[in-house]
Amino acid sequence: MSYSTRKKTSTDNANCVQSRTDRRNTLMSGHRACQGCGEALAARCVLDAAYNATNGNIVVVNATGCLEVFSCVYPENAWNIPWLHSLFANAPSVASGVASAMRVSGKTKIRVIAQGGDGATTDIGMGALSGMFDRNDDVLYVCYDNQAYMNTGVQRSSSTPPLARTATTLPIGSYMGNDAKTGKNLPKIAIAHNIPYVATASIAHLFDLEQKVATAIGIRGSRYIHVHVPCPLGWGIQPSDTIKIARLAVDCGLFPLFEAKDGVVRTSFTISNIVPVEEYLKPQRRFAHLFGKNAAPNVIAHMQKLADENIKEYQLMGENTHG
């Protein structure tokens, strides 16, 4: 089947909630995220959009991770909304409980959002999340995927991309970092639960991200949004290049943007200018061992193949090329 497609347009920035002076700034200044943190930016954009879509009727449950650590260093809190944190593994369960409490107390217009990093989502809280999906609890879960455990020193998570270097997947000798075909594709796992809405998004395409949040907020039941957020520290990029790298991940096809409803992919965000994966990989120090004379042969070709498969699977070149 062919998907309906969405494209970036020149009015995207002007129309997004983020460009408005009355945006909520749900994550306030003074938080302690590193310079150029993609996750801090993404969290503000997601929650500002949700705040805008619900006229401020949101409650947020946060898993443990960078996002929680940098935003609530005792005695300060950077959240400009009702926000609670319990444990690393249980954010989906706590959110399910909050949603139930809202339902039984008749406050159905208050929407519940749970959020966490890839560690809490794909590893530690995976069971709780799957349970939440299974029960179709009325929660929007947002994963900010920076592809490793960053605040503890860049350890591998099950979302770490193939061949990436982390503190626990050091390239030594012929070993080229993380396994070549690893990781859980959580958007696909979420789709397999047949929940009403699943989407992937990128901070390089904020309007698309905001649209997806607004769509998800309007649906009842379990919803899942997976946001790609570069981490300057963990990925070895300049803090100034966060958005640029996020854009290249989309443009090379390694991070496809799509929407699925009721278990079926419906919409994809087409790439106007497909770039080779090298352009995305080369600026990142975590992939430095894939280049140069010590690199194993065919590693780049392997990564390119993954990107090409995505481009084909999600019809990223647009309807004209995939009829």
Place this chain on the structure above:
Amino acid sequence: MDNNCPFATVLSATTSPRNKTGSWRTMCPRYINLMPPCNAVCPTGENVQRWLSFARSGNFRQAWNVIVQNNPFPAIMGRICYHTCEKVCNRSHFDEAVSINILERAVGDMAISHGWKFENVVPATGKKVLVVGSGPSGLAAAYFLRKFGHEVEIKEARALTGGMMRYGVPRFRLPGSIIDAEIRRITDLGVKISCNSRVSDLGSEINKFDAIYVCIGASKAIKPDMEVKSGSSVIDAVDLFKKLTNEQSHSVKFEKNVIVYGGGNTAIDAARMALRLGAEKVNIVYRKTLSSMPAHETEIHEALSEGIKILCLRTIRVIDHREVLIDKMNYDEESGILSKSGEEETLIADSVILAVGQFMDDSVVRNIEGIVVTDGGIIETDEYMMTGAKGIFAGGDATSTKRTATVAIAHGKKGAQYIDAYLNGKEVEQKSKPDVINFKKLNTSYYFSSPRLTLPPISSISMEERTIALTGDEIVTEASRCFSCGNCHHCNNCYVYCPENAIQKLLDGSLKVNHDYCKGCGICAVECPCGAIKMMPEK
């Protein structure tokens, strides 16, 4: 923090804005203004990016106001300027250059139809300046001098004002009504213009005026070295245009075959004019190659599309009634050596139009003490455009070999500044110009390929101007293609992408860095599409 709290007990809860993360910063973003290439190459120094930014927001009046700060003839120059700005437009590295020239014409025409006037003049200084010649340079000088508060009188030898704009450009490229309308705005400022008043004694005029600006142009045709048998029909292009301007077009007719001799814009104009005056076959004969032709390439293109043929590497030796004897040439582009190849041919022409160049009629300045005319036939001036005679300045085609109306206007503007400084006994302030921004400094991820606005193709060969009626929306769309190189155009990227909320949007839409929280990551500088944010080391 509550200072009454004893040590190691509960701290009172608070929000993060008390944590001033600005202390982390080693590099600090600054909003800067760089020089866009269009502005940098414009002889008159038109602030193209700025007037386009007004045009894109639909404020055409303000756009026009910005243009006339540097060039009082938007409607004229929107037609005849060779727009070097478009050649260097950074957008041409992305898709196609912005159609600056067409937009200038559209805004200029709008000013004429709405009757927009120049803003008021500063209080009178009591100084009087004479301008000799009412071409683009003289009119521009008069305009700027008047804006400085000086009294200005223009003396024009010919019957009509406008110089080469009137006598050197065919009407199908620049209608007389446009010239009249834009000159009227200058006379409305209080500039007095007297036509048919050739200055015969410049030496005595200097006693009546505080300063004189001589811009007498180059109106005499150069006679090429060839033999013309009597009875042959040969006319100079300048004489042809003069005749057409003074006597109406229907008095001039051409027979079937016409040859135009020369390779400049005048030759192209003459050839296109001949086609409109009855000629069926027009050949341009030029001694060098097509690529070395001084005529502007858009003009050449239009001439070719009208069916005019350009015969390169040929010189005319003899014109004997209808027979034109041609020497074929060899030209080495690297060394610039032109030589006869030995071959010859004979072409048939009912008339030959000569357009091999013009020179200055120096009778006005001859015998004036101090004024030197160089061997190249131009008036010598110092760096302040003053001739050797005190108080007499010169500009335009009479002092330059770059003979375009744009350069002439630029001379008028500069000349007026130097004359003003001279009259006030001051130096002209030399403003330092910011660096020119190149394409690599832009982030074009936020732009989308879109075709440029073009004039409709030539559909018929007519004496009427090719009209283009743009709607306001079309002007806005084309103006929005401007990359606003080196200058913020309020796209909000910095505001949107700052992870610290450290960019503030002020009520007037301008943006400001909040140094309390900016950590100096530099995302704003990388994502700025215009290259208008620079990271500077924190002091």
